[in-house]
Amino acid sequence: MRDKMSALIVVLHLSLMIVPIFWSSGCRQRIEPESQSPTLKLTLALQPSPTSGLIAIADERGFFKNRGVEVKIGLYPSGLDSLKAVMRGEAQLATVADIAFAGKMFEDPSLRIIASIGATVGNQVVARRDRSIQQPSDLKGKRIGYSPGTSSHYFLHAFLLTNHVSRNEITTVAIPPEKQVESVVTGEVDAVSAFDVYAFDIERRLGKNALSWDSQNNLDYQWLLAARENATRSPEAIKRFLGALVMAEAFILKNGDEAKAIISRKWDIDPGYVSHSWHQTRLFVSFNRSIITSLRNYVRWEIQRKGKTEDPPDVLNYLHTAALKEIDPRLVTIFR
Missing domain, CATH: 3.40.190.10 (Periplasmic binding protein-like II)
Structure with missing residues (x-):
């Protein structure tokens, strides 16, 4: 329900x-x-x-x-x-x-x-390919970072619903906005729901190891x-x-x-x-x-x-x- x-x-x-x-x-x-x-x-x-x-x-x-x-x-x-x-x-x-x-x-x-x-x-969910992630369903069992109370939080919620991934199937990790980039680049989390400006930096730093999806669904x-x-x-x-x-x-x-x-x-x-x-x-x-x-x-x-x-x-x-x-x-x- x-x-x-x-x-x-x-x-x-x-x-x-x-x-x-x-x-x-x-x-x-x-x-x-x-x-x-x-x-x-x-x-x-x-x-x-x-x-x-x-x-x-x-x-x-x-x-x-x-x-x-x-x-x-x-x-x-x-x-x-x-x-x-x-x-x-x-x-x-x-x-x-x-x-x-x-x-x-x-x-x-x-x-x-x-x-x-x-x-x-422009908000993105950005994941590390080297954590065996190729599609949204692969996020199950993974650690996903988000910034509570921000667009990062809401659009992660919407992204999971859209892709039929239950919140109970992932481990969410609360991180401050300024740590969105480092949290996934250093491997603290497997993926992160990131502001567009931080998603851009993550993709630049991870290169081909980065995989991202639009979390806003053009909203x-x-x-x-x-x-x-x-x-x-x-x-x-x-x-x-x-x-x-x-x-x-x-x-x-x-x-x-x-x-x-x-x-x-x-x-x-x-x-x-x-x-x-x-x-x-x-x-x-x-x-x-x-x-x-x-x-x-x-x-x-x-x-x-x-x-x-x-x-x-x-x-x-x-x-x-x-x-x-x-x-x-x-x-x-x-x-x-």
Whole structure:
């Protein structure tokens, strides 16, 4: 019964998750460069990855300065770690996957989503061929690493269901995101459910000994901008921040190659990986209804895996659409 419920959750998610992406610059309200005084300050925690590309562009091209906001950026190994920094009061904003955000909704009701700033596929299950693994069914009896509470965790769950491998038939090993590469390269685990950026590095280091499968089944997860409620009570800095990201989106549409170079340089990411991930990463500023769909599905999964008995939180209470709506109402397609 439990496996059937898990399968239903994944199927619902696969069938309902549709991310509307508007690439035409004609769909965007022009954000005129302007300099406000005084300059406002924000602290931001993020995982350096192509999904945080709008922020790299806005910072390097001077769009934050242009909009009158000074952004202090702290780097973290995952979106979950970035969100935890906000929860500890170390930063005002964080970039985080919708999956990780859903897991923390139970813990901190003051969390708020400010916008979606991208979507991506690319998470992989990467295995070592020398551990007698040639196909997903060979994972039975093996040690598989994952990072709890992150997209690595959820997509391992979905991958096992899709390939008819029971959780009881494997040994799961919890590892921090920053150890995903070393855990499988050193042989601590036989396979790992890895973020795309780490999967790319694993495949590079293991060479022909690496075997990988797409664990997302072409299902996007959204990269969100999140804060605590108290940060939204004085929203001017957040509005300026979002305005700069809209300018960055317009820049990317016209300057793709330069944008890739900036992201690679800013986050110190292998240019080969940025090019590899470019076709599966979409950078945009929006507040779309699919955020609600994905959060509800992830919350159901969270309740199931932790055996919670309380009612699920109302995801609508975690959405702060006002700031983006003031920038451009057309970017908000959630109507209460």
